[in-house]
Amino acid sequence: MLKLYCFPRSGNSREVKIVLAEKNIPFEPIDVHANKEVKESPEFKKASPKGTVPAIVDEDTYLSEAFLINQYLDEKYPSPRLMPKDASEREVIKQFVAKIDKSMVLNIGLLVIECILKSKEQQKENFKAKKRREVADAMKELDKQLEGKEYLFGDFSLADVAVTPHIAALPILGSGIPRELKNMTAWFGRIQARPSFGQSIL
Template sequence: MANSGEEKLKLYSYWRSSCAHRVRIALALKGLDYEYIPVNLLKGDQFDSDFKKINPMGTVPALVDGDVVINDSFAIIMYLDEKYPEPPLLPRDLHKRAVNYQAMSIVLSGIQPHQNLAVIRYIEEKINVEEKTAWVNNAITKGFTALEKLLVNCAGKHATGDEIYLADLFLAPQIHGAINRFQINMVLFLL
């Protein structure tokens, strides 16, 4: 393991969270050993006072590396990539690097927040289940339509070529969630 001899990383996570999933992918790609600490969002573990000391926002993922605590998936992934540079999560090519950042941003700000558990619960409580479904479908469709246009000229075996990079870490959990959690037909977005 790449982090042998050091204190084991701790990852506070929820199995269904796409944000936490992308961090687990990064940890696996880097070959890093870590302790998985479950935070069950459906049971409200994120509101527990002990967890709020780790992450005052009450969200997952949260990574603890000794005295360092990081509570955002993108920040965690960049931290891991800088601390453990092999394999790199960003290509050397400046254009492909920018495309990776754009794909990450579309998922991070254009899709995932709109289908976040807290948001969809709020919509369901304030309006109704049908509006929640329409809201989620709209956000996912709009985001993946943009991603398809962004990635059409640079895809290889993976999103931006033949290596796994940042864009893939964000896309894979989002595609999985769209299909399995929200029953979106992803065939519409095939490149």
């Protein structure tokens, strides 16, 4: 059975869990924080040379990085398809994910470190405000992109998966989707209504 190295509050791991749920792929979750020895194991190190989660072992395939894992899963288990058949359309989604990783996902990760992992005394309010502003700017762009669409690129795809778990973390970081962003609010409602969203909280 496919092994997923992860931990429960990891947004990047949740991206992979959503895809596993969408495709109904059985898997064994291995919590890397529950047991220190797991991170030192040769299998985990082979799957994730940088030591990050998510990472998978699927038969002979050892792989890390959420978006790379999800593209692999979409090719190996194509039902339902979560990337377009057309190579140019796939490329547009790959470039979108690279861009959103910098403008949004990275900033939300920095907010997690600042707001949750640091003590109150260590936290810098200016830094938090700056990161929240940058995330809000990225959300405005997404809202425009969603005009007239159900999902970011029409059909539900790995682009939606790459953003969703990080948006879901905003309320615990003193942020959220601004009310005036109606397209994004409706989109996130549709995402939450998909069974994979609930199933990906482990």
